[in-house]
Amino acid sequence: xxxxxSQLLLGLVSGALLVLLALGLxxxxxLLEFINFSHGALYMVGAYVASYLAAATGSIWLALLVVxxxxxxxxxxxxxxxxxxxxxxxxxxxxxxxxxxxxxxxEGIRMIAGSxxxxxxxxxxxxxxxxxxxxxxxPAYLLFVVLVVALVVGGLWLFLQxxxxxxxxxxxxxxxxxxxxxxxRFDRYxxxxxxxxxxxxxxxxxxxxxxxxxYPEMGADILILAFVVVVVGGMGSFWGAVAAGLLIxxxxxxxxxxxxxxxxxxxxxxxxxxxxxxPRGLLGAT
Amino acid sequence: xxxxxxxxxxxxxxFGGIHAVNDVSLEIPEGSLHAIIGPNGSGKxxxxxxxxxxxxxxxxxxxxxxxxxxxxxYSKVARKGLAKSYQITxxxxxxxxxxxxxxxxxxxxxxxxxxxxxxxxxxxxxHTEQVLERIGLAHERDTIASNLSHGxxxxxxxxxxxxxxxxxxxxxxxxxxxxxxETAATVKLVEELNADVTILMIEHKMDxxxxxxxxxxxxxxxxxxxxxxxxxxxxxxxxxxVYLTGSL
Amino acid sequence: xxxVTTTPSSDGTPVEGAAPATLARVRGSRAARWTWGQLGxxxxxxxxxxxxxxxxxxxxxxxxYGLWAAGLxxxxxxxxxxxxxxxxxxxxxxYAAGLVLLHVSTSVWLALLVAxxxxxxxxxxxxxxxxxxxxxxxxxxxxxxAQLGFFIxxxxxxxxxGDDGLAGIPVPTLGLGTGIExxxxxxxxxxxxxxxxxxxxxxAGLILFTESPMGRVLQAIRENxxxxxxxxxxxxxxxxxxxxxxxxVAGLAxxxxxxxxxFVGLQPYWLLSxxxxxxxxxxxxxxxxxPVLGAVVYLVLESTLSRYYASWQLIxxxxxxxCVLAFPQGLWGLVTQTVPGLFRRRRSAG
Numbered sequence: 001x002x003x004x005x006s007q008l009l010l011g012l013v014s015g016a017l018l019v020l021l022a023l024g025l026x027x028x029x030x031l032l033e034f035i036n037f038s039h040g041a042l043y044m045v046g047a048y049v050a051s052y053l054a055a056a057t058g059s060i061w062l063a064l065l066v067v068x069x070x071x072x073x074x075x076x077x078x079x080x081x082x083x084x085x086x087x088x089x090x091x092x093x094x095x096x097x098x099x100x101x102x103x104x105x106x107e108g109i110r111m112i113a114g115s116x117x118x119x120x121x122x123x124x125x126x127x128x129x130x131x132x133x134x135x136x137x138x139p140a141y142l143l144f145v146v147l148v149v150a151l152v153v154g155g156l157w158l159f160l161q162x163x164x165x166x167x168x169x170x171x172x173x174x175x176x177x178x179x180x181x182x183x184x185r186f187d188r189y190x191x192x193x194x195x196x197x198x199x200x201x202x203x204x205x206x207x208x209x210x211x212x213x214x215y216p217e218m219g220a221d222i223l224i225l226a227f228v229v230v231v232v233g234g235m236g237s238f239w240g241a242v243a244a245g246l247l248i249x250x251x252x253x254x255x256x257x258x259x260x261x262x263x264x265x266x267x268x269x270x271x272x273x274x275x276x277x278x279p280r281g282l283l284g285a286t
Numbered sequence: 287x288x289x290x291x292x293x294x295x296x297x298x299x300x301f302g303g304i305h306a307v308n309d310v311s312l313e314i315p316e317g318s319l320h321a322i323i324g325p326n327g328s329g330k331x332x333x334x335x336x337x338x339x340x341x342x343x344x345x346x347x348x349x350x351x352x353x354x355x356x357x358x359x360y361s362k363v364a365r366k367g368l369a370k371s372y373q374i375t376x377x378x379x380x381x382x383x384x385x386x387x388x389x390x391x392x393x394x395x396x397x398x399x400x401x402x403x404x405x406x407x408x409x410x411x412x413h414t415e416q417v418l419e420r421i422g423l424a425h426e427r428d429t430i431a432s433n434l435s436h437g438x439x440x441x442x443x444x445x446x447x448x449x450x451x452x453x454x455x456x457x458x459x460x461x462x463x464x465x466x467x468e469t470a471a472t473v474k475l476v477e478e479l480n481a482d483v484t485i486l487m488i489e490h491k492m493d494x495x496x497x498x499x500x501x502x503x504x505x506x507x508x509x510x511x512x513x514x515x516x517x518x519x520x521x522x523x524x525x526x527x528v529y530l531t532g533s534l
Numbered sequence: 535x536x537x538v539t540t541t542p543s544s545d546g547t548p549v550e551g552a553a554p555a556t557l558a559r560v561r562g563s564r565a566a567r568w569t570w571g572q573l574g575x576x577x578x579x580x581x582x583x584x585x586x587x588x589x590x591x592x593x594x595x596x597x598x599y600g601l602w603a604a605g606l607x608x609x610x611x612x613x614x615x616x617x618x619x620x621x622x623x624x625x626x627x628x629y630a631a632g633l634v635l636l637h638v639s640t641s642v643w644l645a646l647l648v649a650x651x652x653x654x655x656x657x658x659x660x661x662x663x664x665x666x667x668x669x670x671x672x673x674x675x676x677x678x679x680a681q682l683g684f685f686i687x688x689x690x691x692x693x694x695x696g697d698d699g700l701a702g703i704p705v706p707t708l709g710l711g712t713g714i715e716x717x718x719x720x721x722x723x724x725x726x727x728x729x730x731x732x733x734x735x736x737x738a739g740l741i742l743f744t745e746s747p748m749g750r751v752l753q754a755i756r757e758n759x760x761x762x763x764x765x766x767x768x769x770x771x772x773x774x775x776x777x778x779x780x781x782x783v784a785g786l787a788x789x790x791x792x793x794x795x796x797f798v799g800l801q802p803y804w805l806l807s808x809x810x811x812x813x814x815x816x817x818x819x820x821x822x823x824x825p826v827l828g829a830v831v832y833l834v835l836e837s838t839l840s841r842y843y844a845s846w847q848l849i850x851x852x853x854x855x856x857c858v859l860a861f862p863q864g865l866w867g868l869v870t871q872t873v874p875g876l877f878r879r880r881r882s883a884g
Contacts, residue, residue, distance in 0.1 A: 103851025227674035264685035365766035378757035400748040
């Protein structure tokens, strides 16, 4: 029982990180109409930037503030330079371009930081265990991760629901043709949405560092899982991505406990089941 | 009397409580040219989509050439001989004009052949050439479709529909966005085509309809307001009122 | 739906997403006009590889990768369906051929037949799921399936050898009463010629498919799926057949690769989804020959660059991005577009 509870919590933590990546993918797909293949690599870049900041300042507090801003700029810069020429071309080209970008980013990091990976320490302030009454005490840092993810998800939701930009983005997700009639300003929304998606991936990167360390390939596996989350939750569905992310995190974690051999396979089996019986995803629109 | 080529009975479709199409019936005899008019939002395009199977009707049935096609997927309906030309020009943009039409022409007999080169199937090539000749695009046969002028693209759209040798041709505003000269040419073409194929068309330009249609259905707020010959429609007071206020 | 469709605004002028003229030239039909001539090009390329590549294993590898990439291009270039999981059929073919050679018979034919037939079956199942929805889903799902396959190969070590893979796969024999062995180490020439024949025959089959009514419909679906449906085509069926075909060709290539190395394992088989895609884009997706050229160029780059420069993949990635941005027609597209122009200019000048 104790183990079950701890494992459940660990699942929620990894699921929460998946949610952040899946939401970014979803948002970008909604407005820009392509799948950002470099999302995992950008998450990795965010994690690396955080690891250097943490090394310089002694903790990730500064990174949590700076990295989203850095990644926002990186995202905006990428959109303005290499993504923009892809509009009006086949969707496939943007997908391929970001696939190439993944290679460049991973190899670039290898060149700068080496292939070995780096360790990142959790902030001292959170270096204690929280007794939950049930199960083993859980590291405070993991609870902190869940809290930050919840704040980011809530913030994104409010942003989409309450701001003018959010209104346009939501309308654009539903009806591209109509929103194109807005003309030039649409360009800015695309830049903004791509940048926000990248920044959110960056936050996920910062949070991951103290848990698993950072290494060049860290984005590859989680990207595939984020794809699975997007498909299972339903393309373009905000809460679908949240629900599917947490579900998959917990499922994987519990399988690890009871039948670890199958842990890697579980998300894909779920995906195949969803695609077969409910192709629009758990909460996806028809 | 033989059954009409298209028979729609009590078609109904609502979106979120609003009736887009409300209890509309249509009867299109073989060989006729039937037009549907109505102000924007009167349900014309939804009605088309109900017929082609793009949208499932909430109630009602569609029979085509003696068969019930209600709720059948669009590709199947198309194979039965119901072709549609689109309101927004829809061609295969990076293929040549010839290939655009050839693709449609081979659909009838050679859809899924993969063991012989397509260009060697003489009957398809000949049929393609005939259609291009008829539509007046023969001189553009090697042009990439997206390089055609807007008017020519609309004609290519029509040629693709025609090349499937349909029994019923649905035209969704065939003259939309055309200059007066192009409109006149298209009207003439539609009239010529009607010699061989039954046509059901949506049209916005009143003068176009009145000159060529055998029968006209007037839609208003999803309901059938009136149906009759052009002369009757022209003089019908309610139609005058609705159509004029609607288009203003 | 592609974005290239010119959607006229109410006043009849094309709105955003048009750019038709340039794109038509970029993805152009001209390269596709080299139909059966591609077979001759492939033969010439194979001969050049035979006489210039010093490492026989690399030379044979070029043929195998070339075939694999050409098959993938049915999906990517002709179908507009980008598969990120084409390592799955390649690895499957490798394991299938390897297992037959290890446990059943050393016949080349049986091993390749099992690889191809079992892959056709598996492709049908995987394709049915991957093609449930639009192309965006397709890319993500193919990647996910490849990852799933990787996990299964890793865990099921009683069959696949897990992490260690299947080593010591016996040298296959050609049979037919000749007693000829396909030993890449001792007699690379025979292996090269055998592979060359298999690749040429399969390549001819691929050309026939792209020129057939069904292959043409595939290209029409890439351009405008809705309209293809309106012509009466079951577009999913056409895409599924293509998926099975591309998967089967990959299975064949994987089987050959297993024989070349006498080994199948997690590395490199499962890690090549990206590599083969790079080959396709580098060589050019508007023809079948382009990807073969891309495979040869990639392997030349790899074998030379990696000797001097540890981060050589950075360069490959950058070249790839430049290709997508500026030359979507790839190397072969570049050649077919510029070379005839040069001739024409010279002729008119002289």
